[in-house]
Amino acid sequence: MSNISKDLALFNELVDALISEEHKNPVAERIEASKLYNAIDLSLQDSAMLDDNFKALLREVLISTPKTATSLFFNQLFGGRQSKAVLGDLLAVMLNNSMYTYKVAGPQVGIEQEIIKQSCDLIGYGPKSNGTFPTGGSMSNYMALVMARDAKDPDCRLNGMTKPLIIYTSKESHYSNAKNASFAGIGRNNIRYITADAKGRMIPEQLEAQIQEDIKNGGIPTYVNATAGTTVLGAFDPINEIADITERYDMWLHVDGAYCGSVIFSEQYKHLVKGVERSNSFSYNAHKMLGTPLTCSIILVNDKKHLHDSFSNDADYLYQTDGDDFNLGKTSFQCGRRNDALKFWTLWKSIGTQGLKTIVDQQFELANVALDYIKSNPDYTLYSFDDSISVCFNYKDIDPTVLCTALYEHQVTVVGFGSFKDDTFIRLVTINANNEKQDILNFFKVLEDFVERTPSLKRVEAVSV
Numbered sequence: 001m002s003n004i005s006k007d008l009a010l011f012n013e014l015v016d017a018l019i020s021e022e023h024k025n026p027v028a029e030r031i032e033a034s035k036l037y038n039a040i041d042l043s044l045q046d047s048a049m050l051d052d053n054f055k056a057l058l059r060e061v062l063i064s065t066p067k068t069a070t071s072l073f074f075n076q077l078f079g080g081r082q083s084k085a086v087l088g089d090l091l092a093v094m095l096n097n098s099m100y101t102y103k104v105a106g107p108q109v110g111i112e113q114e115i116i117k118q119s120c121d122l123i124g125y126g127p128k129s130n131g132t133f134p135t136g137g138s139m140s141n142y143m144a145l146v147m148a149r150d151a152k153d154p155d156c157r158l159n160g161m162t163k164p165l166i167i168y169t170s171k172e173s174h175y176s177n178a179k180n181a182s183f184a185g186i187g188r189n190n191i192r193y194i195t196a197d198a199k200g201r202m203i204p205e206q207l208e209a210q211i212q213e214d215i216k217n218g219g220i221p222t223y224v225n226a227t228a229g230t231t232v233l234g235a236f237d238p239i240n241e242i243a244d245i246t247e248r249y250d251m252w253l254h255v256d257g258a259y260c261g262s263v264i265f266s267e268q269y270k271h272l273v274k275g276v277e278r279s280n281s282f283s284y285n286a287h288k289m290l291g292t293p294l295t296c297s298i299i300l301v302n303d304k305k306h307l308h309d310s311f312s313n314d315a316d317y318l319y320q321t322d323g324d325d326f327n328l329g330k331t332s333f334q335c336g337r338r339n340d341a342l343k344f345w346t347l348w349k350s351i352g353t354q355g356l357k358t359i360v361d362q363q364f365e366l367a368n369v370a371l372d373y374i375k376s377n378p379d380y381t382l383y384s385f386d387d388s389i390s391v392c393f394n395y396k397d398i399d400p401t402v403l404c405t406a407l408y409e410h411q412v413t414v415v416g417f418g419s420f421k422d423d424t425f426i427r428l429v430t431i432n433a434n435n436e437k438q439d440i441l442n443f444f445k446v447l448e449d450f451v452e453r454t455p456s457l458k459r460v461e462a463v464s465v
C-alpha cells in the first residue's frame, strides 16, 4: 500500500473511533488548561514515532478535543456536521489547489464562481456583481471596509489616508469592525457606535443624526455596517431604512450576514434581510448556518469594479494565462488561497437549493421549540425575541456565567453566555440543523438535572447580582 492509502485507512479508522466516541460521550472529557502538557504528550522530538504509538496518540488527541458536531454543543455560531460538505472539504485537501489562477485551479474556479453567481441572484444583485471567498466573516468585513474607503477616497491607495473618513455600526455588531477600522487606517476613534433599539436593531434615526453631526464637524461619512444576525441576540438591522440614509449621503452600505445571512435561502425568513439588494456588499458564512466545515465565508459586491480597484495587483510571474474572469487572485486578499468553495458546492449540489432552505428553516424551528419551552416554564426568564436562532434565557436566577462554566467543567453541555444592555444570560444557539426537537428538550433536561444535583449553585444564587 502506498503511504497515502495507508494514512487514509488510518484516517477512516480514527474517524470511526471518533464517531462512536461522540455517541458515547457527546461532551469531551475536559483537560484543565494548566494540566494540558502533562496530560497528553504533545512534544515534538528529534526521533520519529513508531506507527502504533502514533496511532494511539492521535486517538487520544481526537477524543480529548472539544466535540463541536454533537447534540450537546451550543456554544458558538457553528455546530453539527453536514456530511456532503465534509466530503467536499476532504477532496479539496487531496487536490490541494490554490485558487488564484485558472492554470492551477481549473474547474474549481467555475465552482467558486457558480456559488457567487447564484448567491448574487438570490439577493437581487445585478449583472455587474461578483464576489470572493475570504478567510472568514471578519475578513469579509475588512474587505468591504477597504472597498468603501477606496471608493470614497481613491487617492488613498497610493498616498494613504488623507481625509477624515467616518464609519458607522451598531453597538451590537461584531468586534471585527473595531479591529478593521484600525487595520484600514481609519482608526478606532473614527467609528461611531449607533444605539440599538430594545430588540437589538440599529436605530436609523440615530444613525442619521450622528452622520449630520459628523458632517458639521468636518468628517466624511463613508461606510455603514448593518448586521444580519447580531452576535448575541441574532437581531437584524433594518436594511431598507439604513439604505435610504446611505444613498442620501453617498455612503457604502455593507451587510454583515456572517451569522444569519444564510436566511437568503429561505422563502420564510429572507424577509429579515429585505432591502439587501440595495447594499454595496453582503457577506455570509456558510460555516455558520449552512453547516459546512470552517471556514467558508463569501463576500458579494454589487459592482465588481470595486473588488478590482481595491484588491488587484499585476503580477507577471503569476497571471500568465486565461484572463481576469478566471484568475481569481485578481480579486482576493491573499495570494495563495485555500479552496473553500468545493465543500459548499458538494453540499449545495447534492441537496439543492431546497435542501439549503430546509437546513435554515430547521434552525428556526428548533429555536421555536426552545422558545416555547422557556415561555411555558416559570423557572426561566427569556431575553431574546422571535425570528432569531439565538435563544437567550436565565434559569432560576442562577448567575449565567457561573452556570455555563459549571456545565462545561462537568461535561454536561457546552453553551455560552452573552449580554445585551444591562442583562447577562445564557445563549443557546440552535444552529446545528442535525438536531431535532428532542435534542433541544434534552438540553433543558440535562441543565435542570445538573442544577438539581449541584447545591453549590444555590449559594452562588444568593450572592449573584
Ligand SMILES: *Cc1c(COP(=O)(O)O)cnc(C)c1O
Pocket (backbone or CB within 6 Å): 077, 135, 136, 137, 138, 139, 173, 174, 176, 227, 229, 230, 231, 256, 257, 258, 259, 285, 295, 297
Ligand atoms: C461570526 C461573525 C463574524 C466573524 O466571522 P469569522 O468567520 O468568525 O471571522 C462577523 N460578524 C458576525 C455578525 C458574526 O456573527
